[in-house]
Each structure stands twice: as structure tokens, then as C-alpha cells.
Amino acid sequence: MNQEMLTTPITADLVRGALDLEYTERGILPHRLPAAARQRIPDGQLAMAEAQPSGVRLVFRTAATLVELDVIATKRVYAGMPPRPDGVHELLADGRLAGQASVPEGDTLTIDMATGTMRTEPGPVRTLRFGDLPGEEKDVEIWLPHDESTQLVALRTNAPVHSVQSGDRKTWLHHGSSISHGSNAATPTGTWPAVAAALAGVDLVNLGFGGSALLDLFTARAMRDTPADLISVKIGINLVNSDAMRLRAFVPAVHGFLDTIRDGHPTTPLLVVSAIHCPIHEHTPGPCSFDPAGLREGKVRFTATGDPAETAAGKLTLTTIRDELARIVKERSATDANLRHLDGLALYGEADHAELPLPDNLHPDAATHRLIGERFARLAFDGWS
Structure with missing residues (x-):
């Protein structure tokens, strides 16, 4: 049975752990350094690292039992090195792990450590699905991969989404x-x-x-x-x-x-x-x-x-x-x-x-x-x- 899915714009009030959101032609790229700091970055290593969303997560409240997130992942390939595992997305419902998912494809960043060169090839948008979630209202967190740059494209749920205030949490x-x-x-x-x-x-x-x-x-x-x-x-x-x-x-x-x-x-x-x-x-x-x-x-x-x-x-x-x-x-x-x-x-x-x-x-x-x-x-x- 098909379920009607609602699309919710991904705005800053749904994102935690990022200091800046870059709106690209293809999606939203969370950054862990603000634009002024990124202008000072002297090398590709830090530019790559700060765009990997360690600690960055989507946070919202919903009664949805199904959540879909469209993303563009950046897959790193090191020349002459073993392949890296796919980054993991984790969904927590009221603080408890309720699902994990990865996407096998995306943009490809090839890094040659011998020459210090990097080359990026664009790849497809892929969809993460988290189903069988509890049907009551709950706080949902989707933690993005800590080591895989991820553009956020679209968020869909089968129930409305509301932003969550941090309350008295430090x-x-x-x-x-x-x-x-x-x-x-x-x-x-x-x-x-x-x-x-x-x-x-x-x-x-x-x-x-x-x-x-x-x-x-x-x-x-x-x-x-x-x-x-x-x-x-x-x-x-x-x-x-x-x-x-x-x-x-x-x-x-x-x-x-x-x-x-x-x-x-x-x-x-x-x-x-x-x-x-x-x-x-x-x-x-x-x-x-x-x-x-x-x-x-x-x-x-x-x-x-x-x-x-x-x-x-x-x-x-x-x-x-x-x-x-x-x-x-x-x-x-x-x-x-x-x-x-x-x-x-x-x-x-x-x-x-x-x-x-x-x-x-x-x-x-x-x-x-x-x-x-x-x-x-x-x-x-x-x-x-």
C-alpha cells in the first residue's frame, strides 16, 4: 500500500552541528567551518575534512513511520589504497537507534597521495529509507556520516515534521x-x-x-x-x-x-x-x-x-x-x-x-x-x- 509522502524543506532550523549551510545547484552542503574561515584554508585536506559532517544531524519531531532522505554522497578513492567503506547514516528515535542506511554511489573524489592531486567526478542522487518507526510523536535525529561529505537534497515523511528547540540542553x-x-x-x-x-x-x-x-x-x-x-x-x-x-x-x-x-x-x-x-x-x-x-x-x-x-x-x-x-x-x-x-x-x-x-x-x-x-x-x- 502506497503511503502519501510529505516533502519538508531542509532549513537551518532542522540542522544541528553545522556552522554553515552552502546551497549548491544540487543540494545543501553542511560545513563545520563558516565561510569566512573557509576562505583562509590553505590546503585540500582541511577543505575536505571540514565538509565531512562529523556530528552533523537533522533533528525534527514527527509521528512518521517512514522517513526518506535524498543525498549526494562523496565517495573517496585513494589511488593504490584499499577501498573505503560506505558512510553510515543513523536514525535515532527519542535517543534510541532505530535504523542505519548507506548509499553505494555518489560523487567520486579520487586522491593521489603521491602527487597530491584530487579529481572529482559527479555521481547520482540516492535515497535513504528508514521504515517501521514508532507511530507516536517522537524526536528524530538523522546523523550524517562522520567521514563522507554529504549534500542534502530532499526530506520526505509520511507525517508532518516540526522543528525542535534544544531546550535547556547545553x-x-x-x-x-x-x-x-x-x-x-x-x-x-x-x-x-x-x-x-x-x-x-x-x-x-x-x-x-x-x-x-x-x-x-x-x-x-x-x-x-x-x-x-x-x-x-x-x-x-x-x-x-x-x-x-x-x-x-x-x-x-x-x-x-x-x-x-x-x-x-x-x-x-x-x-x-x-x-x-x-x-x-x-x-x-x-x-x-x-x-x-x-x-x-x-x-x-x-x-x-x-x-x-x-x-x-x-x-x-x-x-x-x-x-x-x-x-x-x-x-x-x-x-x-x-x-x-x-x-x-x-x-x-x-x-x-x-x-x-x-x-x-x-x-x-x-x-x-x-x-x-x-x-x-x-x-x-x-x-x-
Whole structure:
């Protein structure tokens, strides 16, 4: 039996977790950085990462038992690398998982790591269907894939849709690296920030950018201008594995990043988080590179290529960064009562690595994302709410 479907325009009041919506000829592309910040992006890596909708979801109230969402996904293909799994969309009804769906086709972005080139070929619009939903009025969230850029084309339901206000829920604004972005997590609600937000009962705005937590001031300015009740910044791994700066530049860059956030949030609780345990970079600086032996086996693994002796000249390691962040926060907290520090080793340390090793030497797997999210919810949100 055919059901009459109602089309609801996808407007900003239905989208959470995005700082900007770009209206293209084909659909609506959520961005996690505003247009002014995107104009400052110096490379394709960050441009790609900020357009991947980690933490972005459609939120509405409806009695619909059937929801359809037309999307254009961007499928990434890395030359010479194993194929990537399709991104997962998850539908939650009143906070409980009620469906998962993927689309197998879309635009294709081919990336050649050897030459640094990217090529995009347009693909089709595809429809996600979530059926057999409870028939009573309920809050629906459709979480977009954390690692697959997705244009929203049309939303259809078999009952009217109403926007939902956030009520008294606090907004948590977080910035970090690919681990915060969700690399190697299996689903969008399985990234560690999504896990922590669900446990703490807060609305997440996730500015975790794969390869791009580099203390960029345009990111700090975006955070400065974004309403938030709680803010956290996770600093370390990208600065080491990109070999982006030395200790002399790192310390004032951290101060500048925090100063910029404080310009817009002078008293908002602000948490500085250091990197989780990562053996390849604990005492060895970057740059980080693909492990050739792993590639010959058809596996993606990373290795550190720096010389530990160069730390004496200011090259950064995770150990150095953790020590400096603890010192910086202690110094600043003398005049900033709402600034706190969290050692990343409390989220995932050496003992955890022995039990749950990083599969590619850099990123946690799905089980470890959950572990980190559970620990963050307990350690970070205590005393904030």
C-alpha cells in the first residue's frame, strides 16, 4: 500500500552541528567551518575534512513511520589504497537507534597521495529509507556520516515534521584532530565525541578535522563566534605528525588560540586536552608517513620518520606537548578560574594500548572510540553541568 509522502524543506532550523549551510545547484552542503574561515584554508585536506559532517544531524519531531532522505554522497578513492567503506547514516528515535542506511554511489573524489592531486567526478542522487518507526510523536535525529561529505537534497515523511528547540540542553563545542573527527569509528554516533555527548546529555558541535588540528587562528575565530556552554580543545598529534612547528612557535600559538577563544567566551568553561597515547610519536617527532611495508600488504599503517635527537632543537613529540600544555594551563589558570586541563593519557594510556592497540598505529578502532568517549564524559563533564 502506497503511503502519501510529505516533502519538508531542509532549513537551518532542522540542522544541528553545522556552522554553515552552502546551497549548491544540487543540494545543501553542511560545513563545520563558516565561510569566512573557509576562505583562509590553505590546503585540500582541511577543505575536505571540514565538509565531512562529523556530528552533523537533522533533528525534527514527527509521528512518521517512514522517513526518506535524498543525498549526494562523496565517495573517496585513494589511488593504490584499499577501498573505503560506505558512510553510515543513523536514525535515532527519542535517543534510541532505530535504523542505519548507506548509499553505494555518489560523487567520486579520487586522491593521489603521491602527487597530491584530487579529481572529482559527479555521481547520482540516492535515497535513504528508514521504515517501521514508532507511530507516536517522537524526536528524530538523522546523523550524517562522520567521514563522507554529504549534500542534502530532499526530506520526505509520511507525517508532518516540526522543528525542535534544544531546550535547556547545553552546547558542547569541541576541536581536535582526526581522532575527534572520528577516524576508524564505525558509525557517526560511535565517534568518541558523539559517545561522550550522548552520555552527558549535551548538544555536540564537533570541529574535529582530520589532519588539521594545527592551531589555525581562523578555527579559533570560528570557535570564538560560536555560541557554546562548554568548550574543549584537543591539541597534539597533528602538530607532531605534520612536523608543522617547533617548540618556540608552539607555545605562543597555544596562547594565541586560547586568547582568541576567550575573546568571545571570557568565562565559558574551557578544557585543554592533550593527546592520547600513540607509541610512534611519544618520543619520536614527525613527520608521519605511510608505512611502506603495510602498503605492500594492502594495509594502511603509519610510522614516524623524525629523529628523537632533534627534540633538543625544539622538534615536537607528544611527551613534550603534554608537558607544555600542563604548564601553560597551570600558568593561565591563575587568572582564569574556568580553564582546566585533561591529560590525554587518562583517556587512553599505555596500558590501554596493550589491550586495545591502534590498528594503523595512529587512530583508535570502534571499541576504543567508545572507551575514550565514556572516559571523557566522566572526567570532563563532572562539575560542568
